[in-house]
Structures are given as C-alpha cells and as structure tokens.
Ligand SMILES: Nc1ncnc2c1ncn2[C@@H]1O[C@H](COP(=O)(O)OP(=O)(O)OP(=O)(O)O)[C@@H](O)[C@H]1O
C-alpha cells in the first residue's frame with residue numbers, strides 16, 4: 716500500500732526480546748525513540764535474561780515471523796531495517812527470504828552470535844546461512860571482532876588482519892563493513908569501517924571503565940538505522956551513532972547487578 720502523506724521516519728528491527736530490557740529489540744526501540752524515529756518490530760525470539768546472562772530462549776514459528784513482515788510491509792513506510800538475534804539456520808533463512816521480498820530500505824545486519832554473559836544466541840550451523848543468505852543483502856554488516864573472525868575464518872590479531880577480514884566480508888556480499896572493537900584490549904577501542912567505494916576510516920574512543928555495556932552492539936546498529944531513516948548518508952549515520960552510543964555508556968545508570976543496560980536518556984534531546 717502506498718500513501719502520498721509525508722510519513723514520520725520509521726525503522727524496522729528484526730531480533731529477539733530481552734526480558735531485562737537492555738538488549739535486542741528493547742534496546743533498538745529505546746534507541747529509535749531517542750532519535751525521534753518510529754520503530755516497528757519483527758520478533759524472532761523471546762529470551763529470559765537479565766544482566767547476569769541468558770537463562771532461556773525460544774524461537775517463534777516461521778509462520779508468525781513471515782506474517783509480521785507482511786503486516787508491516789502492507790502498511791508502514793520503513794526507511795531502514797536492522798537484524799539482531801536470529802537464533803538458528805531456519806530462522807536466518809526465513810528472515811533472509813523476507814528481507815529479499817520486501818523493500819525496507821538499507822539493510823543493516825548485526826550478526827549477533829553470543830550475549831555478554833557468554834550464552835550463544837546463534838547456533839554454529841547457522842553461520843553458513845548468515846554468510847550465504849544474509850551478507851549478500853547487507854547494506855552494512857556490523858560484526859564485533861569475534862563475529863568477524865567466525866564469518867571470515869581470519870584470525871584478527873593485527874590491523875592488516877582487520878582490513879583483510881573486512882574485505883572478505885565484502886567478497887561475501889556485504890556492501891559496507893563496520894568491525895566493532897569493543898572486545899579489543901587496551902585503553903582505546905577502535906572500530907574499523909570499509910565502505911563500498913573502498914574508502915576506509917576508524918572510530919577511536921577511550922574505553923569507559925564500566926561493566927554496564929549490555930546492548931552496545933544492538934544500540935549501535937539501531938542508531939545507524941535511525942540516522943539513515945532520518946536521511947543521513949552512511950558515513951554520517953555511523954559517526955552520529957557512535958557518538959550516541961558513547962554517551963549512553965559514559966553516563967551510566969544502575970539497573971541490575973551485572974552487565975547493566977545503557978542510558979538512552981544520556982543525550983537528553
Ligand atoms: N567499555 C566501553 N567503553 C566505551 N565504548 C565501549 C565499551 N564497550 C563497548 N564499547 C563500544 O560499543 C560498541 C560495540 O562494541 P562491541 O564490540 O562490544 O559490540 P558487540 O559485541 O556487538 O556488543 P553486544 O555485546 O551488545 O552484542 C563499540 O563501538 C565499542 O567501542
């Protein structure tokens with residue numbers, strides 16, 4: 716369905732719900748609202764988790780996932796979409812098929828594999844499906860260091876390895892690549908970006924001394940999607956998202972006893 720009305724900027728997040736509210740769809744929705752962007756959601760998984768870790772997870776039936784996409788596509792005007800926790804091979808395939816079927820704008824693939832407490836959010840046999848079916852659709856893929864290693868088979872120890880891995884992700888079909896450095900060691904964290912035109916840049920920030928980093932990856936990708944929906948180009952969208960993310964980590968709120976959630980009020984706009 717189309718409309719001539721000037722529609723409010725809308726994004727879609729395709730991911731899992733976090734019962735403790737800090738990661739997954741919950742983080743994406745908070746991020747979108749903080750950007751004055753409207754978030755629609757396709758729920759793939761429901762998790763029982765808290766700031767200590769993930770206690771249980773259930774994946775929804777393919778049929779209701781397909782219907783959520785259809786319902787949204789029939790009515791809303793989605794300007795950018797991001798994926799997060801997809802769970803297993805079957806669900807990666809269902810989501811890839813839907814993303815290929817509907818025009819939802821730029822596609823940001825956050826290839827979520829492991830939660831902060833160490834629980835697996837994607838089965839090992841799904842990694843091939845991510846490579847073969849999701850990466851070719853990706854406007855941007857946003858792996859952390861471990862995910863980049865899993866997807867490329869390249870052990871990332873040096874800056875040269877990082878560039879190699881990013882190039883490999885492009886060879887696998889992702890147009891633009893952002894490898895996040897949150898799992899790096901040292902006082903500075905470096906994200907590496909390789910764009911479709913082969914230009915590159917890094918984003919460097921001091922490591923904030925906090926354990927309250929639940930949902931950083933989700934928030935980053937959702938902020939990029941929100942900025943794209945607002946009309947920013949990809950480079951600007953990434954830089955603004957990084958600045959938003961940094962503020963949400965720096966100005967911590969105390970929720971729970973472990974890896975607590977981010978402060979989505981930090982920018983206060
Ligand atoms: N302690 C910290 N201080 C400042 N920035 C951080 C910190 N931890 C993570 N970040 C930033 O958060 C972003 C996401 O990093 P990370 O590599 O941890 O992603 P992720 O593993 O996908 O996150 P998640 O565990 O939420 O899935 C990076 O840009 C990183 O620099």
Ligand SMILES: Cc1ncc(CO)c(N)n1
Nearest residue numbers: 731732738739800830930
């Ligand atoms: C539902 C969900 N998605 C993603 C992550 C990773 O941040 C998490 N912990 N939980």
